[in-house]
Amino acid sequence: MDPTSEQLLWMYEKMVEIREYEETMAKVYLEGKLPPKIQKGLAFDIGAGPVPGEMHLAAGQEPVAVGVCAHLRREDTVVGAHRPHHFAIAKDVDLLGMTSEMFGKANGLGKGKGGHMHLFDPAVKFSCSGIVGAGAPQACGAALAAKKLGKDWVAVSFFGEGAANQGAFHEALNLASLWKLPVIFVCEDNKYGISVEKSASTAIESNADRAAGYGMPGVLVDTNDAVAVFRAAGEAVARARRGEGPTLIEVKTDRYLGHFQGDPETYRPKNEAQQLRQHDPIVILGAQLRARGELDDAKDAALRSTISARVQAAYEHGRNSPYPAPEDALLHVFAD
Amino acid sequence: MSTANKVRKLSMAEAISEGIGQEMARDERVFVMGEDIGKYGGIFSATTGLLDQFGPERIMDTPISETGFMGAAIGAAAEGLRPISELMFVDFFGVCFDQIYNHLAKNTYMSGGACKFPVVITTGIGGGYNDAAQHSQCLYAMFAHVPGLKVVVPSNAYDAKGLMIQAIRDDNPVVFMYHKGIMGLSWMSYFEGSTNEVPAEPYTIPFGQAKVVRDGKDLTIVTLSQMVQKSVLAADKLAAEGIEAEIIDLRTLVPLDKETVLRSVAKTGRLLVADEDYLSFGVSGEIAAIVAEQLNHLQLKAPVRRLAVPDVPIPFSRPLEQFAIPQVDAIAAEARALMQLTLD
Numbered sequence: 001m002d003p004t005s006e007q008l009l010w011m012y013e014k015m016v017e018i019r020e021y022e023e024t025m026a027k028v029y030l031e032g033k034l035p036p037k038i039q040k041g042l043a044f045d046i047g048a049g050p051v052p053g054e055m056h057l058a059a060g061q062e063p064v065a066v067g068v069c070a071h072l073r074r075e076d077t078v079v080g081a082h083r084p085h086h087f088a089i090a091k092d093v094d095l096l097g098m099t100s101e102m103f104g105k106a107n108g109l110g111k112g113k114g115g116h117m118h119l120f121d122p123a124v125k126f127s128c129s130g131i132v133g134a135g136a137p138q139a140c141g142a143a144l145a146a147k148k149l150g151k152d153w154v155a156v157s158f159f160g161e162g163a164a165n166q167g168a169f170h171e172a173l174n175l176a177s178l179w180k181l182p183v184i185f186v187c188e189d190n191k192y193g194i195s196v197e198k199s200a201s202t203a204i205e206s207n208a209d210r211a212a213g214y215g216m217p218g219v220l221v222d223t224n225d226a227v228a229v230f231r232a233a234g235e236a237v238a239r240a241r242r243g244e245g246p247t248l249i250e251v252k253t254d255r256y257l258g259h260f261q262g263d264p265e266t267y268r269p270k271n272e273a274q275q276l277r278q279h280d281p282i283v284i285l286g287a288q289l290r291a292r293g294e295l296d297d298a299k300d301a302a303l304r305s306t307i308s309a310r311v312q313a314a315y316e317h318g319r320n321s322p323y324p325a326p327e328d329a330l331l332h333v334f335a336d
Numbered sequence: 337m338s339t340a341n342k343v344r345k346l347s348m349a350e351a352i353s354e355g356i357g358q359e360m361a362r363d364e365r366v367f368v369m370g371e372d373i374g375k376y377g378g379i380f381s382a383t384t385g386l387l388d389q390f391g392p393e394r395i396m397d398t399p400i401s402e403t404g405f406m407g408a409a410i411g412a413a414a415e416g417l418r419p420i421s422e423l424m425f426v427d428f429f430g431v432c433f434d435q436i437y438n439h440l441a442k443n444t445y446m447s448g449g450a451c452k453f454p455v456v457i458t459t460g461i462g463g464g465y466n467d468a469a470q471h472s473q474c475l476y477a478m479f480a481h482v483p484g485l486k487v488v489v490p491s492n493a494y495d496a497k498g499l500m501i502q503a504i505r506d507d508n509p510v511v512f513m514y515h516k517g518i519m520g521l522s523w524m525s526y527f528e529g530s531t532n533e534v535p536a537e538p539y540t541i542p543f544g545q546a547k548v549v550r551d552g553k554d555l556t557i558v559t560l561s562q563m564v565q566k567s568v569l570a571a572d573k574l575a576a577e578g579i580e581a582e583i584i585d586l587r588t589l590v591p592l593d594k595e596t597v598l599r600s601v602a603k604t605g606r607l608l609v610a611d612e613d614y615l616s617f618g619v620s621g622e623i624a625a626i627v628a629e630q631l632n633h634l635q636l637k638a639p640v641r642r643l644a645v646p647d648v649p650i651p652f653s654r655p656l657e658q659f660a661i662p663q664v665d666a667i668a669a670e671a672r673a674l675m676q677l678t679l680d
Contacts, residue, residue, distance in 0.1 A: 079411070111448030120447035127414065127451070131438050137404045138439070141411020141419075148367070148393070148417060155411070168434070171404030178399065332449035333483050335507045 001234035003227060005294050007070050011226045012289055013303055014069075015062040015282045018086045020304075020311045021095075022059040022257070025085070025102075028315060029055045029261045044262050050319060051102050053115050056083040060224070060256035063281045064188045065090035067229025067251075068156055071237040077142035077155040079135035080128035082117045087128070087158050093121040095310065099318035106324040113332065133166025135159060136185060140172050143181035143240075154182040154240040161250070162193030164207040173214040173248065182240035184233065185248045190255035195267035211248035221251040226285050254279070346534040347520025349381035351493035352458070352512075355500035356420060357386055358538040360394060363418065366504055367394040369405045370422025370458075379424050380460045380519050402432035406457070410440050413453040418504060423459040426475045426513060440509045441484030452507045456500075461489075462515035462562055462612055463661050465524050469649035472657075474561070474611075477618035479511045480589040486510040486543060487589040491518065491564035492530045495587055498541030505540065515562040515612075527565035544591035548600065552580035555606035555674055558597055558623050560586040563610045563662065570667035579675055589619065594626050598634065601627050605637035606674050610667050615644035638677035643670045 003011065032038075032049030039045060046053065058065070061083070069090035072078065080087040088098055094109065101108030102116045109119055117130035125142070129135050139157035146153035163169055164187055176183045187207045191198055204210070211218025217239070219232045229251055236247035254276040258265050265273075289295035346354065360366045367390075368383055374397040377384035387395040398405040402423060409419040423429060429436065436457065443451055463472030480487045486508055490496040496514065503510040518530035549564060550571050559567045564585045571581040582600050586593065601607045607627055609620040620642035627640060643662045651657050 077411070077415070109448065109450070110446050113448050114446035118443075118446040120443065120451050122414070122447070122451055125414075127443070127447075129439060131434055134407065134434055134439060137407020137435065138411035138414070140404065141408035141413070142415050143411070144408055145412040145415030145417050148412075149415070167431075168403045168407065171399075171401035172407065174399055175401060175404040175408060332445050332447075334486075335444050335449060335452040 001231055001238070003070065003230050005292060007230070008227070008285065008289055008292070009294060011066040011070055011230065012282070012285050012295070013307060014066045014090050015226065015285065016304055017307045017311060018062045018065065018089050019059055019282060020308055021085060021089060022057040024311055024315055025051070025055065026057055026257060026261060033262070046262065052104070055116060055261040056259065057257045057261065058083050058086040060254040060276060061188055061190060062086050063224050063226040063229050064158070064186060064251045064253050067226045068184065068186055068233040070230055071233050072154070072156065074124055075151065075153045077125040077139065077153065079139045079142070079155065079157050080126070081132065081135060081159045081163065082128070082130045083160070084117065084119055084128035088119055088121070088126055091126045092124050093119065093126045094123070095314045096317045097121065099314040100321050103318035103321065104323065105318060105321040106328070107321050111328065111332070112324045133159060133163035133168040136163070136169050136172035137175070139183050140175050140181055143176065143183040144179065146182055152241045154184060154237055156184045156186060158186045158188065160193065161187055161189040161198050161207060162201060163187070164210065165201060173210070173216070173246070176246040177214045177216045180243065180245040182243065183246040184236045184240055185246060186233070187248070187250040189250055189252050192255065192259065192268070194259045206250055208248060208250040216245060217247045219247065219249045221249060224251070224253045224279065224281050226281055227288070343533050344536060345531055346493045347531045348490065348493045348496045348514060349384065349519040349521060351497040351534045352382045352500050352514060353384050353386060354534070355497040355538070356383065356504070357389055359501055359504040360386070360390055362538070365416065365418045366420065367396065367417065368420045368422065369396045369398050369409060371398055371400055371424050373397060373422050378422065380514065380516055381521060382422065382458055382514065402428055403435055406432045406435040406440070409455045410435060410443070410453060413455045414451060418454045420456040420458060420504065423457055425471050426459040426461045427470050427473050429475065429478070436485070437482045441482050444508065445484055453509050454507045455509045456503045456512055457509070458512045458514065460516050461513045462517055463650045463657060464517045464562070466652055466654060466657060468652040472650035474613040476513050476589055477613050484509065485590060488512045488543065488587070489561045489589060490514065490587060491561055491585050492532050493520070493534050494532050495541060495547070497534050498539050499543070499587065501538055502540040502543060513561070518562045518565060527562060529565045529568055541587070543588045544593050546587055546593035546596040547585045548582065548596065549585045550581065550583040552582035552604065554580045554604060555608060555671055556582045556584060556597070556600040556604045557608045557610055557667070557671065558584045558586065559610040560589070560619070561612065563612050566662070566664045567610050567667055569664045570671065573664070573668045574671055579671060581671055597623060597626060598630055601636070602634040605635055607636070607640045608670055608674050609640070609642045609644070610662060610670070611642070611644040612661055613644060615642060615647050618644065620644045636679060638674055638679060641670055641674050643667060
């Protein structure tokens with residue numbers, strides 16, 4: 001299944017938005033965290049600044065999010081992982097609420113109780129988790145619900161290649177195939193589980209091969225390309241909607257930034273990220289659009305300016321919104 | 337026909353499955369997942385008869401993949417269904433606790449209340465039948481310790497049915513912990529006081545309401561689950577000696593009915609906590625602390641005493657296990673000792 005011009009443009013715009021979002025966050029995140037503004041002797045203070053805590057950014061991994069989400073509807077479920085922004089943006093999660101959440105503000109998606117690894121937007125059926133591999137069984141549950149409710153909704157579980165060595169992943173694959181659930185398991189192979197290379201963590205080359213052990217199709221997308229992901233995901237989503245069960249897709253993708261911001265990245269060659277950026281999927285898709293006559297400099301500048309304004313407005317919204325009252329920490333333990 | 341025949345007594349297992357069945361008939365969003373809950377009817381008979389009534393679409397046997405189906409319960413609940421997910425033995429929580437404590441218990445909070453997870457986890461607890469350290473624990477304190485889980489620990493059939501229906505209708509995660517030794521199984525000895533009169537119609541028992549099982553003026557025994565039945569037998573022995581024990585059945589740990597505990601201790605001035613969970617950092621310490629925090633409002637006549645598993649894994653051999661898990665005689669002995677104590 002090839003994308004229409006409209007779908008290509010949607011993926012391009014979303015990728016531009018994700019990149020703008022992540023690169024802005026990379027800067028905002030550092031505010032207040034570096035000397036001389038922090039405790040003497042520290043090189044970096046993770047708990048300081050307007051966006052405190054861990055921060056895992058997805059610059060470079062945009063094709064996985066847009067290639068899959070291009071096929072999804074509002075009623076379809078997405079369960080992301082600890083590096084969730086690209087999925088959230090591609091699933092149309094409320095950008096203002098999501099950004100406020102990362103600033104810990106009262107009007108954040110979780111009223112400041114979740115932060116960047118724990119974003120919940122039930123309006124578009126998006127959630128994520130900071131625990132590696134934990135989302136796959138939950139996606140099975142959403143898919144089970146769709147089946148029980150007689151809907152053709154699907155659920156997508158996104159996770160990194162490190163998660164494919166978790167028991168939760170294997171239990172979920174078996175369950176999904178056994179019960180023929182409309183789930184698409186999407187593994188982002190960005191080569192590293194924090195610092196450990198895939199070759200040092202995973203006994204086989206491609207996690208797509210693991211699908212065979214559970215009687216489901218396994219598809220390897222061996223290029224960090226939105227259209228290639230789009231084709232693989234289109235098949236998988238259509239199959240799930242037809243009631244034919246789950247698919248496992250692995251995408252070889254690229255992580256341009258550290259595992260988290262502040263990561264010294266001593267485990268990979270100094271110029272690796274720079275080399276990876278030579279094959280920027282946004283540039284590649286932009287060139288395809290230009291070749292089809294769907295994009296030119298003027299249009300590109302216009303859409304980038306619109307997107308940038310939207311992203312920057314979200315950051316301003318997050319920055320300027322009020323914090324919750326401290327005692328609001330006591331609310332929402334239960335849903336009563 | 338005598339009137340006695342009109343009293344309908346059920347075992348706790350029968351009461352639980354009846355409660356689940358009535359809610360499933362009332363609300364088609366309710367379904368059950370777990371190991372051997374279908375044809376087998378649950379290893380401890382908590383789902384007996386439900387497969388015939390509701391079929392395999394709603395009474396779903398699962399693979400031995402607790403992480404898989406606990407996670408699936410979370411995902412299905414987020415979509416508006418109301419799963420009941422059975423963890424066969426509570427001891428197995430170790431293979432799936434991430435889904436329970438990091439997700440089920442926290443996702444409502446981390447979503448700022450935007451997401452609800454109406455999941456009931458049913459699970460078998462307790463020892464007394466020589467199943468050793470990996471199949472005999474209570475562990476309710478571990479679940480009660482984590483914010484975001486309601487914890488229900490019934491001691492008898494009547495309470496179990498009402499609390500189960502309440503649990504299924506709750507929009508929050510509820511861990512419903514049934515002691516194997518009060519389920520009234522045909523293959524395990526049980527305390528007969530747990531099999532009692534159960535109305536045929538559905539009813540609910542609100543959470544956070546402890547029950548005064550026995551009135552007494554001399555000491556308060558705060559307890560739960562199977563230990564309630566043991567405490568009742570101990571109290572009978574004590575009464576013959578002229579000691580009147582008041583017994584409080586907590587029924588739920590989260591929420592916890594502190595008022596009923598404090599009212600009773602204020603009356604008797606003596607507190608014994610009888611618990612089948614581990615001694616340290618558990619229910620007995622929590623109850624003692626609640627009383628200690630109110631010493632400006634109530635007068636104790638003696639120091640608080642705690643009876644629980646003495647911080648050892650549950651041993652296999654009968655004499656060892658009977659020693660480690662507090663028995664009726666041990667409760668009576670603790671009560672007698674408490675009556676001898678004073679504060680000076």
